[in-house]
Every structure is written in C-alpha cells, then in structure tokens.
Amino acid sequence: MSAMIERPRREAQLPAFTDLEKDVINRLQHGLPLVARPYLAVAEELGISEQALLDTLERLLDERVFTRFGPMFNAGEMGGGLTLAAMRVAEPDFDRVASQVNAFDEVAHNYRREHELNMWFVLATETGEGIAEVIEQIEARTGYPVYNMPKEEEFHVRLHFPV
Amino acid sequence: MSVSTFPSEQTAVTSYQLCATDRQLILATQAGLPLTTNPWATLGEQLGIPAEDVLARFQRMQDAGVLRRVAAVPDHYKLGYRFNGMTVWDIHDEAVPEMGQRVGELPFVSHCYRRPRHLPWWAYNLFAMVHGTSRQEVEDKASQIRDLLAETCSGHTILYSSAILKKTGLRLKKQGDAPCSE
Numbered sequence: 001m002s003a004m005i006e007r008p009r010r011e012a013q014l015p016a017f018t019d020l021e022k023d024v025i026n027r028l029q030h031g032l033p034l035v036a037r038p039y040l041a042v043a044e045e046l047g048i049s050e051q052a053l054l055d056t057l058e059r060l061l062d063e064r065v066f067t068r069f070g071p072m073f074n075a076g077e078m079g080g081g082l083t084l085a086a087m088r089v090a091e092p093d094f095d096r097v098a099s100q101v102n103a104f105d106e107v108a109h110n111y112r113r114e115h116e117l118n119m120w121f122v123l124a125t126e127t128g129e130g131i132a133e134v135i136e137q138i139e140a141r142t143g144y145p146v147y148n149m150p151k152e153e154e155f156h157v158r159l160h161f162p163v
Numbered sequence: 164m165s166v167s168t169f170p171s172e173q174t175a176v177t178s179y180q181l182c183a184t185d186r187q188l189i190l191a192t193q194a195g196l197p198l199t200t201n202p203w204a205t206l207g208e209q210l211g212i213p214a215e216d217v218l219a220r221f222q223r224m225q226d227a228g229v230l231r232r233v234a235a236v237p238d239h240y241k242l243g244y245r246f247n248g249m250t251v252w253d254i255h256d257e258a259v260p261e262m263g264q265r266v267g268e269l270p271f272v273s274h275c276y277r278r279p280r281h282l283p284w285w286a287y288n289l290f291a292m293v294h295g296t297s298r299q300e301v302e303d304k305a306s307q308i309r310d311l312l313a314e315t316c317s318g319h320t321i322l323y324s325s326a327i328l329k330k331t332g333l334r335l336k337k338q339g340d341a342p343c344s345e
C-alpha cells in the first residue's frame with residue numbers, strides 16, 4: 001500500500017481527545033502506584049480531582065478506548081508454560097488448519113501474518129511441559145510442523161501509546 | 164520516559180509461587196480494578212480480606228515480577244495506532260544481548276525478545292514489535308532499527324498481521340497453588 005493513499009486517511013482518523021483525556025490516557029498506561037488511594041495519587045500528579053480522574057477513566061472504558069484497566073500479570077511467571085509458535089500452511093489448507101488450531105484451549109491468540117510462516121499463535125499451558133505436548137497434538141491434528149519460538153531473553157515489554 | 168520513573172515496569176523476576184489468596188485476587192480483578200477511591204478495600208470486602216492485606220499482596224506480586232503493573236490497556240486502533248509490524252532480525256548471536264537491549268529501549272518498540280531460529284524457514288532471532296499510525300511510519304521506524312544494528316544484522320523483515328484468527332485471555336493455572344503465608 002503506498003503512502004500516498006494512506007496519508008489522507010491517517011489525517012481523517014486522528015482521534016480527537018481533550019487535554020484531560022490525553023493526560024489520563026498517557027499516565028494510566030503506566031503503573032498505578034500501590035498506595036491506599038491510588039487514583040487520588042495519580043489525580044494529584046495530573047493536577048485534577050480524584051473524581052475527574054475516575055469519571056474520565058470510566059468514560060474511556062465505556063468508549064472502549066481502554067479495553068481494560070487493572071493488574072497485568074506476567075503469565076510466564078505464574079507457573080505455567082507460555083510460548084509463541086508459527087506454522088507454514090499451504091493456502092488451500094489455511095482455513096481448516098486455523099479452525100483446528102483455534103479449537104485448542106491452550107491457543108490464546110492466533111494471527112494470520114503475511115509471510116511464508118503465515119500462522120502465528122501464543123500457547124499458554126498450565127505446566128511448562130504442557131507446551132511440548134500441545135505442539136505434538138497440533139502437529140498430529142493438522143499434519144503440519146509447528147515451529148516453537150519461546151522467548152529466550154526479554155529485553156523490554158512496555159506498551160505505551162502516547163496521544 | 165526513564166525506567167527509574169516507573170520502577171513497576173522492571174522485568175526482573177524472582178521465583179514466586181501463587182497462593183490461593185493471590186489467585187482469588189487475580190480472578191476478582193480479571194475484568195479490572197474497581198473504580199472506587201480505595202479499590203483494595205472494595206476487593207477486600209468482596210473477598211473478606213482486610214484492605215491492607217490486599218494491597219500488601221499486590222505489592223508482593225509486583226516485587227516478584229508476577230504482576231507487571233496495574234495499568235490501562237488501550238485499544239491502539241482507537242489511539243490512532245492502526246498499524247503494527249512484527250519486525251524480526253537475524254543478528255549475530257554474540258551481539259544479541261547488547262543489540263536487544265538497545266532496540267528495546269527505542270520508544271516505539273513495545274516488546275523485544277530473543278527467540279530461536281528455525282533454519283531454513285526462519286533465520287530471525289530478535290523480535291521487536293513496532294507500532295505506527297501508518298504502514299510508512301512502521302517502515303520508517305524499522306529503518307531506524309536497521310541503522311542501529313549496522314553490521315551485526317544479516318537480514319530482517321516485517322510481518323504485518325492480516326487477520327486476527329483468535330483472541331482470548333490467558334487462563335490461570337488450575338492446580339498446585341502454594342499455601343498462603345501470612
């Protein structure tokens with residue numbers, strides 16, 4: 001897709017947020033302090049009232065600008081297994097394989113991506129050993145090899161989208 | 164934004180066994196943290212636990228790295244970030260620790276991991292997720308990464324997602340909780 005086609009669309013789709021909303025969006029993507037009145041602490045940082053912060057947060061959740069506000073757990077450290085895996089599926093088989101893969105409860109996310117390895121999914125299992133078992137089952141069910149790509153080193157995880 | 168400003172985001176993890184009360188708290192907040200002036204007290208009332216204990220448990224889980232942070236998850240499309248590219252890089256093995264660190268520190272990289280190669284199909288050992296408001300912007304940012312990597316990189320590509328085939332939350336481990344220590 002050429003940039004010439006995208007540029008006007010990008011302008012048209014720039015979201016309109018008030019300054020208050022922008023402050024709240026930018027601040028709440030970072031961690032809430034773990035203190036007795038955490039919303040009050042953040043409100044004071046932003047120079048607004050606690051009620052204004054709570055109202056804005058509630059509105060952003062209602063409008064689905066935020067899909068969730070709460071604790072974000074590190075699934076890989078909760079005793080289970082977690083990995084990213086990919087498959088190289090022939091186009092005529094793609095839909096069949098996608099539904100076979102998605103039928104596994106252990107498949108949390110599955111994306112089609114534009115590459116020879118065209119199916120990418122996250123596996124989460126209750127034990128570390130569970131990953132190898134599920135991969136074997138997926139291979140048996142689909143008839144395709146699964147390339148396991150567990151994280152070997154984590155350099156950074158920080159989802160932050162400034163507005 | 165420096166990491167020291169937000170110490171909750173450090174990713175160092177020590178081994179931590181969830182206990183049954185931790186699990187109750189995780190389940191009770193799966194939909195989100197209560198929007199009340201003292202959310203710990205609200206949770207405590209639901210579960211019959213003192214507010215101070217609720218807060219202390221969240222603090223302990225965060226210190227252990229089990230809890231990354233308590234924060235908002237935005238719909239990045241609604242914030243104008245409509246394009247995400249999984250940029251993947253074939254880096255000389257010995258350069259990965261340093262380069263992974265430097266790529267991860269770029270402000271537009273949200274996740275950065277080292278992962279195994281699968282030759283001949285997959286030669287890339289460093290993954291960096293890049294977000295942008297246009298495909299061009301993602302590509303410009305990938306070029307910045309390319310410049311940074313210089314001669315340590317033998318190849319790269321960008322994978323765009325063209326369809327979400329499934330998206331559900333992660334599930335909790337069902338058994339084997341440690342007993343709670345007070």
